Amino acid sequence: xxxxxxxxxxxxxxxxxxxxxxxxxxxxxxxxxxxxxxxxxxxxxxxxxxxxxxxxxxxxxxxxxxxxxxxxxxxxxxxxxxxxxxxxxxxxxxxxxxxxxxxxxxxxxxxxxxx
Amino acid sequence: xxxxxxxxxxxxxxxxxxxxxxxxxxxxxxxxxxxxxxxxxxxxxxxxxxxxxxxxxxxxxxxxxxxxxxxxxxxxxxxxxxxxxxxxxxxxxxxxxxxxxxxxxxxxxxxxxxxxxx
Numbered sequence: 752x753x754x755x756x757x758x759x760x761x762x763x764x765x766x767x768x769x770x771x772x773x774x775x776x777x778x779x780x781x782x783x784x785x786x787x788x789x790x791x792x793x794x795x796x797x798x799x800x801x802x803x804x805x806x807x808x809x810x811x812x813x814x815x816x817x818x819x820x821x822x823x824x825x826x827x828x829x830x831x832x833x834x835x836x837x838x839x840x841x842x843x844x845x846x847x848x849x850x851x852x853x854x855x856x857x858x859x860x861x862x863x864x865x866x
Numbered sequence: 867x868x869x870x871x872x873x874x875x876x877x878x879x880x881x882x883x884x885x886x887x888x889x890x891x892x893x894x895x896x897x898x899x900x901x902x903x904x905x906x907x908x909x910x911x912x913x914x915x916x917x918x919x920x921x922x923x924x925x926x927x928x929x930x931x932x933x934x935x936x937x938x939x940x941x942x943x944x945x946x947x948x949x950x951x952x953x954x955x956x957x958x959x960x961x962x963x964x965x966x967x968x969x970x971x972x973x974x975x976x977x978x979x980x981x982x983x984x
Contacts, residue, residue: 785972794870794957794975795909838909853899853922854959854973856909 755839760861763829771824771860773839778819783842785854786813786824788835795838795856798824834864870976872958878982884946887979890939891960899959899973900933900943909957915941916963948983955980 756774763769775784785800799806799813801822806813812825826833838859871890879885891898899914913923918935926933930949935941945952961973 787973794959794978795973796975797972800972853911853914855911856901858908 755841755857757837757839757857757860759858760863762863762865763826764865765831766828769826769829769833769862769864771826771837771839771862772821773823774821775839775841776820778841784813784815784819784822785840785842786811787838787840787854787856788833789838789859790832790835798837800842829862829864831864831866834862836861870958870960870974872956872976872979874979875977876980876982878984879948881949881983882947883983884944885948885952885981885983887943887956887958887981889941889943889958889976891941891958892974893939895960895962895974896938897961897963897973898935898941899957899961900941901957901959901975902954903957903978904954912943945981948981950983953981953983 783800783802786798787795788798789795799808799811801813801815814823836859838856840854873888897916900912901909902912903909910925912925913933914921915935931945933943955978957975957978959973959975962971
């Protein structure tokens with residue numbers, strides 16, 4: 752499975768933008784880049800995903816490098832509720848065919864937001 | 867929809883006992899995942915189903931672990947016999963996987979079951 756590399760931790764101030772990097776140099780052409788986050792004592796929560804183009808939704812933006820070997824999750828204005836572990840995941844095709852896939856989580860980045 | 871529902875939320879059992887964790891996926895979803903999370907190993911994928919069929923169980927640690935999905939609205943993860951090292955938070959997740967094209971929808975996770983084996 753293609754692997755991702757993220758910093759162990761990052762710190763931000765409230766209401767400032769946050770850029771969370773992810774390296775995935777072995778990404779294959781059909782791998783989607785997914786971001787999830789896990790708030791304390793909760794299950795992971797979907798944030799955003801993309802393939803080649805940058806993506807925006809109500810939670811965040813995803814900037815994907817032209818060679819797709821890295822991506823950045825952007826939180827435009829961090830709040831205290833954004834303090835969580837953020838996971839960058841490659842959506843890998845399953846071996847049994849095109850209709851199956853699985854999400855393999857790494858250690859993620861622990862984001863601390865200071866008031 | 868109430869989301870992915872897991873039960874029980876907490877389970878404390880003695881070593882050697884059988885433990886059954888339950889999951890009700892979101893209605894209409896055709897993929898279901900069981901994960902285990904510990905401080906040491908993080909989030910590990912144990913098994914996933916597509917259309918009620920187990921597709922990949924390579925993450926199931928031992929024969930003591932088994933998972934079933936008898937229908938689209940229910941799945942169980944059973945540990946028999948349980949051991950202290952099985953103590954962890956177990957998450958169930960579901961998603962909808964389109965059969966045509968490369969479209970992927972997000973996975974929704976339950977609140978988890980915190981299992982303690984003493």
